[in-house]
Amino acid sequence: MVAGQRDRARERFGELVGCQQRRAVRIAFHYLRDAHDADEAVQDAFLKVFTHITTYRDDLPFEVWFTRILVNRCLDVRKARARRLKWALPMTLSGDLRVPDRPTSQASAEEMLISDERRRWIGAAVDQLPNRQRAVFTLCHIADQTTSEVSEALGLSEATVRVHLFRAVRKLRTLLAGQEASA
Amino acid sequence: MIRRHLTDAQLIEASVGPAAIAGLARQDPDHIELHIHDCAECRSRHDALRGLLAETSGAAQADADAAFPPDRLLRQHARIMEGVGLLTQAGRVISFPSAFGRVTPPSAASGSRWVAAAAAAGLVVGLLGGHLTHDLRVQPSATLAGRAPASAARAVVAPASQPGEEELLGQVEVAFEGRGPSALRPLDALTPVAWDVRE
Numbered sequence: 001m002v003a004g005q006r007d008r009a010r011e012r013f014g015e016l017v018g019c020q021q022r023r024a025v026r027i028a029f030h031y032l033r034d035a036h037d038a039d040e041a042v043q044d045a046f047l048k049v050f051t052h053i054t055t056y057r058d059d060l061p062f063e064v065w066f067t068r069i070l071v072n073r074c075l076d077v078r079k080a081r082a083r084r085l086k087w088a089l090p091m092t093l094s095g096d097l098r099v100p101d102r103p104t105s106q107a108s109a110e111e112m113l114i115s116d117e118r119r120r121w122i123g124a125a126v127d128q129l130p131n132r133q134r135a136v137f138t139l140c141h142i143a144d145q146t147t148s149e150v151s152e153a154l155g156l157s158e159a160t161v162r163v164h165l166f167r168a169v170r171k172l173r174t175l176l177a178g179q180e181a182s183a
Numbered sequence: 184m185i186r187r188h189l190t191d192a193q194l195i196e197a198s199v200g201p202a203a204i205a206g207l208a209r210q211d212p213d214h215i216e217l218h219i220h221d222c223a224e225c226r227s228r229h230d231a232l233r234g235l236l237a238e239t240s241g242a243a244q245a246d247a248d249a250a251f252p253p254d255r256l257l258r259q260h261a262r263i264m265e266g267v268g269l270l271t272q273a274g275r276v277i278s279f280p281s282a283f284g285r286v287t288p289p290s291a292a293s294g295s296r297w298v299a300a301a302a303a304a305g306l307v308v309g310l311l312g313g314h315l316t317h318d319l320r321v322q323p324s325a326t327l328a329g330r331a332p333a334s335a336a337r338a339v340v341a342p343a344s345q346p347g348e349e350e351l352l353g354q355v356e357v358a359f360e361g362r363g364p365s366a367l368r369p370l371d372a373l374t375p376v377a378w379d380v381r382e
Contacts, residue, residue, distance in 0.1 A: 006271055010264070017263055021256055022248075029247035038250070039259060046263045051270060119242040126239065140199070141240045169195045173235060 017046055020063070023143060024070055030142045031074045031134060033127050034081075041077045045070040060152060067143065067153040071135055078131070125175040133168035136161050189218055189225045198232040 024045065028038035048069050056065055126134060132154075139150045147165065151158040189197070197215050219229050251259070 010267055010271065013267060014260070014264055017260055021260060022251075025251045025256065025259075026244055026247040029250055030243040035250040038247075039255075043259060043263050043266065047266045047270065050267050118238075119246060122239050122242045123246060126243070138243075141236060142243050165199055166192070166195055169199060169232075169236065170191065172239065173195075173232065176235060 013050055020046075020066060023063075024066070027067065027070060027138055027143050028074055030126065030138045031071070032077060032081075033123055037077045037081060038074075041070065041073045045073045048073070061149070064145075064149050064152045067139065067145070067149075068155070071139070071153060075131065075135075121176060121179045125172050125179070128175060129168050129171060132156075133164045133171065136164040137168040137172070140165055188222065189215060189228070194225070194228055194232055198229055198236060 021042070024042045025038060028041045028045075029035065032038050032041060045066070049066055052069075056062070126137065129137060135154060136150055136156075139145045139153060140147065145153065147158050147161045150156075151161045154161070156164075193215055197219060219226050
């Protein structure tokens with residue numbers, strides 16, 4: 001009987017993972033800009049959700065609670081990577097860091113090249129944002145969360161979230177304008 | 184009438200979208216929206232900024248989707264469920280034999296330790312006490328015995344008072360034939376048969 005309940009719980013958790021996975025991967029990849037790190041962060045976040053499911057509060061939407069866990073995990077991974085890179089030799093971007101090209105039959109080769117270049121600029125610009133600004137921008141614009149939900153997810157006041165979002169947009173605008181001018 | 188264009192801050196505030204500012208009352212939002220509607224230059228700036236934000240979101244989502252195609256998501260899902268399976272296995276309670284199942288509470292264990300320590304201390308005190316009382320009883324004869332070498336030493340210094348060899352052997356014989364030191368008398372009382380045999 002206990003084994004049956006456990007199997008059902010696992011099955012339901014599998015469905016939950018299926019519902020949240022795409023969104024989680026987008027947030028983690030946008031935040032970390034590395035497929036391997038994003039993969040690790042998403043897996044760890046889901047396992048943490050499973051082990052701490054009893055601490056989940058009903059008054060908070062599940063997405064917000066899960067996002068909080070995911071963002072914290074992403075922060076940990078990013079810190080660990082910064083520690084690793086501090087002692088590593090500088091190297092060119094590995095294959096995993098590069099975003100794979102999308103198959104688009106309609107776009108010409110030149111358009112694809114410009115589009116890929118542009119995407120790389122945008123990714124690099126987002127990567128230059130400070131941690132808080134990047135988290136707020138990612139959650140507002142990639143995860144489509146309101147400032148209220150982001151404040152719950154990050155444990156910040158809503159006013160602080162708005163300030164970070166404002167600064168993130170202003171900085172992105174400046175960075176991308178500078179890249180366009182230099183191109 | 185002089186019309187001032189929107190500042191960058193106002194433009195960003197207007198461009199972050201209704202999702203980001205839901206539930207918050209902006210400062211004079213009607214004025215900003217009216218201005219954007221009426222001013223072609225500010226409308227152009229506003230559209231450019233919104234376009235940039237939309238492009239950023241679209242690029243980020245497209246990047247993530249390209250890096251995580253459906254088969255990779257499936258593999259990730261399988262790994263997560265594998266991890267969940269390991270976690271649930273690790274949490275399984277193994278039934279233990281009832282004979283070993285009773286665990287002594289910490290308070291009882293510490294109490295028994297105190298009893299054992301008190302018993303050991305009592306034993307040590309008893310042994311020491313017994314030894315001391317024994318030494319105190321033995322001390323007078325031991326003192327006499329201890330003085331014997333001193334008098335012997337003095338005898339070396341004063342050869343005039345040194346007993347002869349015959350006399351010394353006689354004293355030894357008397358000592359062996361006597362009833363022994365007083366400390367041994369209770370023991371002798373317990374073994375009268377041995378003395379009878381000897382006599």
